[in-house]
Amino acid sequence: MQVPLLDLKPQYQPLAAEIQAAIERVCASQSFILGPSVRQLETSVASYSQCRHAIGVSSGTDALLLALMALGIGPGDAVITAPFTFFATAGTIARSGARPLFCDIDPQTFNISPRSLADCLGQCERRGDALLHRASGTRVRAIMPVHLYGQVADMAPLMDRARREGLNVIEDAAQAIGAADAQQRRAGSFGDVGCLSFFPTKNLGAFGDAGMCVSNDAALAERMEILRVHGGKPKYYHAFIGGNFRLDELQAAVLNIKLAHLDAWSAGRQRNAAYYDGAFREAVLADALQTPHAAPGVRHIYNQYVIRCRERDALRAHLAAAGVGTEIYYPVPLHLQQCFAYLGHRSGEFPESERAAAETLALPIYPELSQAQLQYVVDSVAAFYRR
Ligand SMILES: Cc1ncc(COP(=O)(O)O)c(C=O)c1O
Numbered sequence: 394m395q396v397p398l399l400d401l402k403p404q405y406q407p408l409a410a411e412i413q414a415a416i417e418r419v420c421a422s423q424s425f426i427l428g429p430s431v432r433q434l435e436t437s438v439a440s441y442s443q444c445r446h447a448i449g450v451s452s453g454t455d456a457l458l459l460a461l462m463a464l465g466i467g468p469g470d471a472v473i474t475a476p477f478t479f480f481a482t483a484g485t486i487a488r489s490g491a492r493p494l495f496c497d498i499d500p501q502t503f504n505i506s507p508r509s510l511a512d513c514l515g516q517c518e519r520r521g522d523a524l525l526h527r528a529s530g531t532r533v534r535a536i537m538p539v540h541l542y543g544q545v546a547d548m549a550p551l552m553d554r555a556r557r558e559g560l561n562v563i564e565d566a567a568q569a570i571g572a573a574d575a576q577q578r579r580a581g582s583f584g585d586v587g588c589l590s591f592f593p594t595k596n597l598g599a600f601g602d603a604g605m606c607v608s609n610d611a612a613l614a615e616r617m618e619i620l621r622v623h624g625g626k627p628k629y630y631h632a633f634i635g636g637n638f639r640l641d642e643l644q645a646a647v648l649n650i651k652l653a654h655l656d657a658w659s660a661g662r663q664r665n666a667a668y669y670d671g672a673f674r675e676a677v678l679a680d681a682l683q684t685p686h687a688a689p690g691v692r693h694i695y696n697q698y699v700i701r702c703r704e705r706d707a708l709r710a711h712l713a714a715a716g717v718g719t720e721i722y723y724p725v726p727l728h729l730q731q732c733f734a735y736l737g738h739r740s741g742e743f744p745e746s747e748r749a750a751a752e753t754l755a756l757p758i759y760p761e762l763s764q765a766q767l768q769y770v771v772d773s774v775a776a777f778y779r780r
Contacts, residue, residue: 398718453590575690661760
């Protein structure tokens with residue numbers, strides 16, 4: 394049996410006629426940039442994410458960069474984030490000119506650890522209005538928590554601390570559209586800006602690159618809207634330097650159709666996660682692997698189902714030979730990436746991030762998987778540990 398990590402074709406097939414008609418409407422209109430489809434998507438995603446404003450952009454990466462730019466973060470500043478994440482999180486901080494300041498993750502949720510955040514802030518001191526990071530002399534401006542794999546970070550203590558310290562919060566919600574905490578507050582609605590990705594592998598995926606910033610701050614939203622078009626307002630008059638972060642009509646037209654199915658798709662992922670949880674428990678593999686931990690009451694949307702396991706690389710090779718696709722998200726924590734050598738980090742500095750990078754493996758979780766495929770994945774994993 395073949396079980397790919399992700400197969401988007403069964404999602405597309407039942408929607409093909411509707412999507413092709415929407416694409417044809419855009420073609421007939423010959424209006425390709427920031428038109429009615431983008432505005433419709435912005436209204437719908439803002440409401441879906443419990444935010445008043447949304448700005449459609451060219452990718453999740455650009456959403457992060459735009460948020461940083463709109464908050465005026467740049468050279469001499471620092472932004473706190475976790476090193477166990479996709480590159481764009483710290484990549485955009487560095488591209489803004491600011492310094493990524495890393496904190497370790499919680500070993501259960503893989504999200505930024507409130508204790509590690511407190512330790513990081515302990516390395517800072519207040520000088521007037523500014524919070525200075527002692528070792529680098531940079532001014533800490535913001536925290537960028539990541540809602541990794543589709544589960545919101547522990548936001549209540551983080552927001553409390555950020556507000557007390559006068560720091561902005563940019564949520565990297567690229568993997569987490571519709572994820573919520575135990576109070577049913579949705580990813581993107583906690584901080585100043587939430588950044589979403591519609592990369593095709595996400596729960597809501599475009600037919601190419603696309604993203605969005607959501608916010609409850611009207612002034613900040615307006616600034617992002619202006620920066621999205623090179624900072625020009627009115628057109629060709631530039632009070633700020635922005636970029637081309639525009640979202641295409643074609644992508645928005647596809648996403649408008651798909652959004653109506655997002656809850657059902659995320660529910661399908663949750664069903665598959667529950668199946669795996671139960672089947673791995675029955676297979677009695679507790680000494681070999683740990684299934685993902687969803688904190689009580691939270692809405693985990695399982696963009697990825699990531700286990701922590703013994704002999705990870707050998708298990709991965711065994712699964713590949715059995716026809717099961719897997720992926721490692723992410724094999725090298727960002728503090729150890731070559732491009733960040735200038736930050737001066739050493740191996741061992743963020744042990745939970747390093748352990749996660751060495752032990753985690755994402756299994757197929759997309760909603761259209763059959764029960765036979767799910768059971769085949771479990772049986773293939775079990776066969777490896779019983780060899
Ligand atoms: C955690 C995280 N941040 C940022 C991004 C960047 O999004 P995009 O690929 O749409 O630029 C991604 C997407 O892969 C992501 O997973």
